[in-house]
Amino acid sequence: xxxxxxxxxxxxxxxxxxxxxxxxxxxxxxxxxxxxxxxxxxxxxxxxxxxxxxxxxxxxxxxxxxxxxxxxxxxxxxxxxxxxxxxxxxxxxxxxxxxxxxxxxxxxxxxxxxxxxxxxxxxxxxxxxxxxxxxxxxxxxxxxxxxxxxxxxxxxxxxxxxxxxxxxxxxxxxxxxxxxxxxxxxxxxxxxxxxxxxxxxxxxxxxxxxxxxxxxxxxxxxxxxxxxxxxxxxxxxxxxxxxxxxxxxxxxxxxxxxxxxxxxxxxxxxxxxxxxxxxxxxxxxxxxxxxxxxxxxx
Ligand code: SAM
Numbered sequence: 001x002x003x004x005x006x007x008x009x010x011x012x013x014x015x016x017x018x019x020x021x022x023x024x025x026x027x028x029x030x031x032x033x034x035x036x037x038x039x040x041x042x043x044x045x046x047x048x049x050x051x052x053x054x055x056x057x058x059x060x061x062x063x064x065x066x067x068x069x070x071x072x073x074x075x076x077x078x079x080x081x082x083x084x085x086x087x088x089x090x091x092x093x094x095x096x097x098x099x100x101x102x103x104x105x106x107x108x109x110x111x112x113x114x115x116x117x118x119x120x121x122x123x124x125x126x127x128x129x130x131x132x133x134x135x136x137x138x139x140x141x142x143x144x145x146x147x148x149x150x151x152x153x154x155x156x157x158x159x160x161x162x163x164x165x166x167x168x169x170x171x172x173x174x175x176x177x178x179x180x181x182x183x184x185x186x187x188x189x190x191x192x193x194x195x196x197x198x199x200x201x202x203x204x205x206x207x208x209x210x211x212x213x214x215x216x217x218x219x220x221x222x223x224x225x226x227x228x229x230x231x232x233x234x235x236x237x238x239x240x241x242x243x244x245x246x247x248x249x250x251x252x253x254x255x256x257x258x259x260x261x262x263x264x265x266x267x268x269x270x271x272x273x274x275x276x277x278x279x280x281x282x283x284x285x286x287x288x289x290x291x292x293x294x295x296x297x298x
Contacts, residue, residue, distance in 0.1 A: 020047070020093040022117050024110065026103040026129025029232075030206035032063050034130045040064050042127065047093040050085055052100045052108055060098075073097065078109045082116050089122050103131040107151040107177055133175045136202035136234035139212055140173075143239065147173040153186060160186065164193035168246070174237040180229035187224065190237060191217045195246040196282050198238040204231040218282025245280050256281065256288055257295035 023042045028034040043049060043066050050073035051057035057070060073081050089095055097104045097113060104110030117124055133151075137144050150167070153160045153176055167174060174194075178186050183201075190199070199220050201213040209231065213220060217237075238244075251259055256277060263273035274292065278285040 018092050019122050020089040020091070020095060022089060022114070022122060022124045023094065023096040024104045024114070024124065024126045025049075025096045025098050026127060026131065027057070027060055027098050027101055028206065029101045029130045029132050029135065030204065030210070032060065034206055035060075035064070036127065036129055039127050039129055040066065042096055043068060043098070045094070046096040048088060049096045049098055050081075050113070051098045052104075052110070056100060057098050073109065073113065075109050078112050082113055085113065086116060086120060086122075089117065090120070101130075101132075103129060106131055106133065106149075130206075132177065132202075132205060132232070132234045135205050136200070136236055137173065137175055139202060139205075140200035140236040141214060142173050142198060142200060142236055144173065146171075147175055147239075149175045152177050152179075153189075155182060157185070157189070160189050161193060164189055168193055169240055171239040171241065173239050174235075176235040176237070178233045178235055180231060180233060183229040183233055183235075184221070184224050186235070187217060187221045190235075191221060193246065194237060194240075195244050196280055197240075197244055200236040202234045202236065205234070207231075216282055243279065245276070247280055251280075255295075256283065256291040260288065260292050 023046060025039045025042055026035075027039070043061065043064070046068065049057065049061075049068055049070045051070050052072075052074045054070050054072045061068065061070075071081070071084075073085065085095060097110050099105075099108040099110050102108075105114050114124060133149050137147060148167070148170055150163070153163055176186070187199075194217070196216050196218050199215060199217050201211075201220060203209070203211040203213070213223065215223070251262070254262065259277050259281070260270070260273045263276060264270055268276070270292075274285055274288045277283070278288045281288075
């Protein structure tokens, strides 16, 4: 089927055992042109396409004039369906896996299938292509040198908080997927657990309403108080550095001026204390200064 050396070597093995191949085929996360020639050819040539969302995949296939067999493989039926797919592969059929969008196996049921296919020593071919996490990371302007991909945070607040607290000391850039319905809650929890760090919200990447919001966490929270979250979001958060600080519960209860006073009483110079409070609370330094002055004048 394919013509590069590694696969030719693999084909000999596969032919001897008469097994098929599994092809992990990334598909566009928005713009339909984001697909490789190899993925298109593979989708034409395999015996079956296992798609997370058959309706969405049919649209893609019709855009590229591909006529092939599709079966659904998603979070609801993956346990029941994997046996069927494994049997077909063992009988010598080639199968492509396509997720809802992006790279199969990254925060979608493709991961489970790959585990089972790998356990049977059936050949798996990873085809490179679109992925929301990496697209958001490279456009973020935050460090892409080392990063931690977390996918979706738990939806229960307690578990989300615990997860974020465990990530608070992480120096690497953090990447999260999030639904528009949970975005505001997640941003609040990020502020509480990680502090007022730099954050980038990548929305609707490669689509008509693509939007990249680069800000600190508090300004981002304020933005989404005024704007209803809509569409698909990937969140990139700066890793912990020397400047990262989180408001303690006690500080949360203090006024801005009281907070500055508290830092001064710890031996921090007034100018530095104002700078710290400004960063921690996401308020301009001038505003902190004015609040301190007006308290002194009372
Ligand atoms: N396997 C996919 C990949 O490789 O990107 C990710 C699947 S995961 C179930 C879907 C999540 O990815 C969405 O909820 C959203 O957080 C993120 N996502 C997908 N498309 C996106 C886009 N166009 N812009 C921003 N984030 C996106």
